Amino acid sequence: MDMLASLLPAGAAVHAPALIVVVPLIAAAIAALMPRGPWAWGVTLVTAIVVAVLSLVLLGQVSTGGVISYAMGGWPPPWGIELRVDMLNVPLLLLVGIVGLLCVIYALPSVADEIGPRKEALFYSAFLVCFAGLLGVTITGDAFNVFVFLEISSISTYTIIAMGAAKDRRALTASYNYLVLGTIGATFFVIGVGFLYMATGTLNMADMAVILEANGHNRVTQAAFAFIVVGLGLKAAMFPLHVWLPNAYAFAPNFVTAFLASTATKVAFYALIRFVFSVFHPDVSFVSMSFTWLFAVVGVVAMMVASVQAVFQTDARRLLAYSSVAQVGYMMLGLGMGTAAGLSAGLLHLMNHALMKGALFMALGAFALNFGVRRVKDLAGLGQTMPASAMAFTVAGLSLVGVPLTVGFTSKWYLVTAALDRGWWWAVAALMISSLLALAYVARLLAAIWMETPPSHHGEIAKRRLAPWMVLAPMGILAVANVYFFFHADPLVGLARAAADAVMGGQ
Amino acid sequence: MLDILIERFNYIPIIILMMTGLYVIIATGNLVKRLVGLSLFQTSVFLLYITIGKVFGGQPPILVDSGHGEDAGHGAETAAHGAETAAGYGADAAHYAADTAHYAAEAVYSNPLPHVLILTAIVVGVATLAVGLALVVRIRESYGTIEDDALNAADYSLETGSSE
DSSP, rough: OHHHHSSSSSHHHHHHHHHHHHHHHHHHHHHOOSSHHHHHHHHHHHHHHHHHHHHHHHHHHHHOOEEEEEEEGOOOOTTTTTTEEEETTTHHHHHHHHHHHHHHHHHHHHHHHHHHTTHHHHHHHHHHHHHHHHHHHBBBHHHHHHHHHHHHHHHHHHHHGGGGTTTTTTHHHHHHHHHHHHHHHHHHHHHHHHHHHHSOEEEEEEEEHHHHHHOOOOHHHHHHHHHHHHHHHHHHHHHGOOTTTTHHHHHHHHHHHHHHHHHHHHHHHHHHHHHIIIITTTHHHHHHEEEEEEEHHHHHHHHHHHHHHTTSBBBBBHHHHHHHHHHHHHHHHHHTTHHHHHHHHHHHHHHHHHHHHHHHHHHHHHHHHHOOOOOOGGGTTHHHHHHHHHHHHHHHHHHHOOTTTTTTHHHHHHHHHHHHHHOOOHHHHHHHHHHHHHHHHHHHHHIIIIISOOEETTEEEEEOOOHHHHHHHHHHHHHHHHHHHTOHHHHHHHHHHHHHHHHTTTT | OOHHHHHTTTTHHHHHHHHHHHHHHOOOOOOHHHHHHHHHHHHHHHHHHHHHHHOOOOOOOOOOOOHHHHHHHHHHHHHHHHHHHHHHTOHHHHHHHHHHHSSSSGGGOOOHHHHHHHHHOOOOOOHHHHHHHHHHHHHHHSSSBBBBBHHHHHHHHHHHHHHH
């Protein structure tokens, strides 16, 4: 990592926190001006590489030098906007950066297939705005700035989801419903921030935490907490607030689904952790009560209900979308344990889930690219016609179930251990039942892919078709990562543990 | 009871607007009307922020040079720090008192920071509304309707029709 840092221009390492947001924003404007789609893709690719490198540099800086506080525009923190990188958000930056890069490599053939050639450049531009917004939410230390970046990413997300309309017009209604619900969520969040500002007179999150601790809590801060949890819960697809997600994921372009499923809800979940643990303190009575009676309960219900819903879906991407809601439930359960072990298990599952769902949605995208299939029964025989993609899908699918030798097992293992430490037997039971349900819906997909014969046309069985290497490579990397990080769990577990310690510090 | 309401009279229209907006979003099946409700809902929050910036007896936050000899010397320095103190010390009453004691008495001003925040939020609201309306136009182009019931019916027939 020092080697990487030394390759950068002298100023880049110092200004990395600002650059990681500014570069995609500027690149979005450049991409919009490109006359042809592939050129805009080139701009996007260069940007994604820069962001991935910057996130690695930031990881290096934070793990050696501690918290980085960057005063935007030279205004010192409590007054100006502070960009703050610590052990909690650096894994998220890394996740968005690396998975974003893999998704962008995947994008070229997939987007060329799904988006009209004249809209491609604008599509990449909107994607880059979304990318910048997600990175901004992750890196900022200012509560109102979180809202602004959240909306920057959300508004561009609505447009890129709606671009799926070229294949299926239901993308439009899905995007509209997401827009209405997402805006309600963001407005709830901003009401909460307003209450916090009333109570503390500051917008800097670290400063807020100090003032709240000194002044104690009252009805205003409790209302703020409720509004913020509901608002961010909506963005993170926390169980009863997830209704926008299945359709949005099912009808968006494949590349968008792969990217959003592995980053967007994760970033909102991070923002939730940041507010619940850093701004409010987990020892405050109404916060610790919300762990047991809100997050844990909601998490367990999501694990059950969304998994059952997933079993009965006919559209393969909708099935995985419901599974995503269930997986958010696992993370909420980890958060709800309110212990460092629980939180780190939740964060580990967050990273692992990005690896699985990224690979799964990419594979579904590859199937759609070659054969135009999206329903579960249409997946029949893909094990014979597209063996490489089907292998990647299988590995990631088994990881989703939590089969040993995959990362899904690792994070469920840590969740179970944390639940046992807490004495929550019912949570362990819920984890087991939910894993069985996951087995049921993944088995449906895998049975269709491997057990059934490929469709035949006039007695001629469909021929083998290889997906383009730009689709196969990122998908393969993610699938291999699902196995690799089981055997070398230390980097991810270490990151998750350091993140949990950073927010639960001093306890 | 009445005292409590009168003390907090600024919240009453905000709550009415907010609930109206939310009700419209839930009650109407027309996609454009739903966006109207959404805008109303957002606007009520803008008002919430604006009203919390108000300080009784406060002037617009423009730095007033009191004209005293010693203050004139501080002129340049005060101007440079003006925005910073105004933004930073904002709604915090304790800081505010210290602030007013430090400067001349007529420099009691309303907190400008919420206004600045809401300028940003208004831009966000406009962008959301624009994207929402653009989506409604596209929905009307491909479905021929902007009523929720009709849309659901069209999607349902599509699903059942295409499943052979």
